Amino acid sequence: MESIRELMAEKHRRCDDYFVTAERAVASANWDKASAEFEKFRDAMSRHFDVEENILFPAFEAHTGVFMGPTQVMRGEHKQLRELMSVAEAALAARDADDYSGTAETLLIMLQQHNMKEENVLYPMCDQHLAEHLDVLLPQLKNELIS
Amino acid sequence: MQALLSYDQSPPLYAPMRFFLTAPCFGMLAGLLVLWSGWSGSDVELNASRWTPVVLALTHLVTVGIMLQVMLGAVIQIMPVLAGANMVKPMRLARVVHALISLGALTLTAAFLSSSPLLFKLAALLLGLGIAYFVGSAVYALYGIPSSSPSIRDLKIAILGLSVTVGLGATLAITLGGSLGLPSSTLADIHLGWGFVAWGTILLAAVAYVVVPMFQLTPAYPDWFGRWYSVSLLVVVLLWTIAEYCSWNLVSLVLGVGVVSGSALFAGITLKIQRxxxxxxxxATQHYWRGAMLSALAACGLWLAARTVPLLADWPVWPLVFGVLVLFGGFVSVIFGMLYKIVPFLIWLHLQQQGQGRVMAPNMKKVIAERAMNGQLLAHFASCLLLLLALMWPNEFDYPAGLALVAANAWLLRNLLAGLSVYRGHLRKIESVFSGAIRR
Incomplete structure (x- = not known):
């Protein structure tokens, strides 16, 4: 059976693809396409965060009794990432390529180190602690995530 | 559970920064040494050997002064992110290790230049203590953390490689200090093999699996590579060490070819996915990586050619060309390239956390400007080229090479300090916003 780590990591890579398409559109000064692609990126990311915060993290917390540990840190990073996405969106709306490129670079690194922590540490913990609930949890996660 | 609970603790900014700021200072010292000594010419003709005091001093200014500094600073920083492992009291660890290895690097350089037995022993003590403290803390932090990804396992292997490298280095220093009667040229080769490959290349591989695909958005390294590369390389280095120590020349040569080809494989695959x-x-970071991998491939090619082409093997300068390609062109390039991602990001991250969402931090490209990084990149590669030219034509190129080395490192230091000044300026802004809020 698929693991939480595999499923969620695959969704991370999907979000990367949207990010890249937006970046390329900015590089070729195709602002309308950039805005449309960035919107897809932001929507997929937001949904991913929501699914984690409303389904996966509470399941982990309920099972382990650890409420102020990694899940709390990840919630904090989600907040930072949401803020960065708003700043990038504002730069796109203002058609400011420099501001967009600096913010996008920051967003990318923040996002990738966040994904790394989840994929290397938190998801394996979830797979381990929630092993008995995977048959219910995985379809639920899949259902809620943007494919 | 320790990792689970203390998962978030990114060490304070100055924990890794002190290492990063010191590295270009040692780079400038290396440039000054080139200017002062005319390292590439007369020494080599006189001794026909890579083991001249100036060459050894220069090598250790780069390996201990630049590479070890940045690698340790970066490991302190990445352990929580990569493995969920936190070092105990990271600020104290950083302060003590940084002081010991910086003093150790200076003492070692002075020891090579003066041939003073006392200085060699002092250098062995300082570096040995610094690395023992670092390795002890790293092992404690990683204890009980499963190797759930190739990067975590390779980080552990690299720390073993570091321990052996420094252990052998300290033994050599004490031997040179006159206290032990060991075969020092064999030990020196083994020390070099462990430093370049079991510590340097494997740590680089551990970091590359993660950062190349993630930050440069390339395809992942092949699965077999992640699974087998570092373990195989470690085994080959171990076997080569035994053969080398026992003077089984043919076996040692074959295994040596394995080690060098293995390093070339890493460079080749990195270039391929980067395309x-x-x-x-x-x-700038991607250019640095590409330049480094090309330089590493050239170095491996040269090493293999020197083993098969007698004319090249007789050329006394080839080991120095190899050294410049591996150290300056390879490791130092990757390290500088990584600093241009790590430092702006860390500064942004710390400012973002301090601003608590009410004061937005300047984005990474406002911390260190792209133009400044690109200019420094050109200066660095120019210095590598001039160092190579100085090996062929010392009279013409020694001075330009030394000057270029000083300039490229001074420029890096300036770029890092510019980032820090953005950090301090923005901190003041945050403080004024918060104190204003309190007054209201």
Whole structure:
């Protein structure tokens, strides 16, 4: 059976693809396409965060009794990432390529180190602690995530 | 559970920064040494050997002064992110290790230049203590953390490689200090093999699996590579060490070819996946990585050629060309390239956390400007080229090479300090906003 780590990591890579398409559109000064692609990126990311915060993290917390540990840190990073996405969106709306490129670079690194922590540490913990609930949890996660 | 509970603790900014700021200072010292000594010419003709005091001093200014500094600073920083492992009291660890290895690097350089037995022993003590403290803390932090990804396992292997490298180095220093009667040239080769490969290349591989695909948005390294590369390389280095120590020359040569080809494989695969980056532009970090991998491939090619072409093997300068390609062109390039991602990001991250969402931090490209990084990149590669030219034509190129080395490192220091000054300026802004809020 698929693991939480595999499923969620695959969704991370999907979000990367949207990010890249937006970046390329900015590089070729195709602002309308950039805005449309960035919107897809932001929507997929937001949904991913929501699914984690409303389904996966509470399941982990309920099972382990650890409420102020990694899940709390990840919630904090989600907040930072949401803020960065708003700043990038504002730069796109203002058609400011420099501001967009600096913010996008920051967003990318923040996002990738966040994904790394989840994929290397938190998801394996979830797979381990929630092993008995995977048959219910995985379809639920899949259902809620943007494919 | 320790990792689970203390998962978030990114060490304070100055924990890794002190290492990063010191590295270019040692780079400038290396440049000054080139200017002062005319290292590449007369020494080599006189001794026909890589083991001249100036060459050894220069090598250790680069390996201990630049490479070890940045690698330790970066490991302190990445352990929580990569493995969920936190070092105990990271600020104290950083302060003590940084002081010991910086003093150790200076003492070692002075020891090579003066041939003073006392200085060699002092250098062995300082570096040995610094690394023992670092390795002890790293092992404690990683204890009980499963190797759930190739990067975590390779980080553990690299720390073993570091321990052996420094252990052998300290033994050599004490031997040179006159206290032990060991075969020092064999030990020196083994020390070099462990430093370049079991510590340097494997740590680089551990970091590359993660950062190349993630930050440059390239395809992942092949699965077999992640699974087998570092373990195989470690086994080959171990076997080569035994053969080398026992003077089984043919076996040692064959295994040596294995070690060098293994390093070339890493460079080749990195170049291959980098060609498929999805990023819209190649930035300074990507140029640094590409330059480094090309230089590493050239170094491996040279090493293999020197083993098969007698004319090349007789050329006394080839080991120095190899050294410049591996150290300056390879490791130092990757390290500088990584600093241009790590430092702006850390500064942004710390400012973002301090601003608590009420004061937005300046984005990474406002911390260190792209133009400044690109200019420094050119200066660094120019210095590598001039160092190579100085090996062929010392009279013409020694001075330009030394000057270029000083300039490229001074420029790096300036770029890092510019980032820090953005950090301090923005901190003041945050403080004024918060104190204003309290007054209201």
């Amino acid at each position: 498929h980056t999805k990023r819209a532009h190649f930035d």
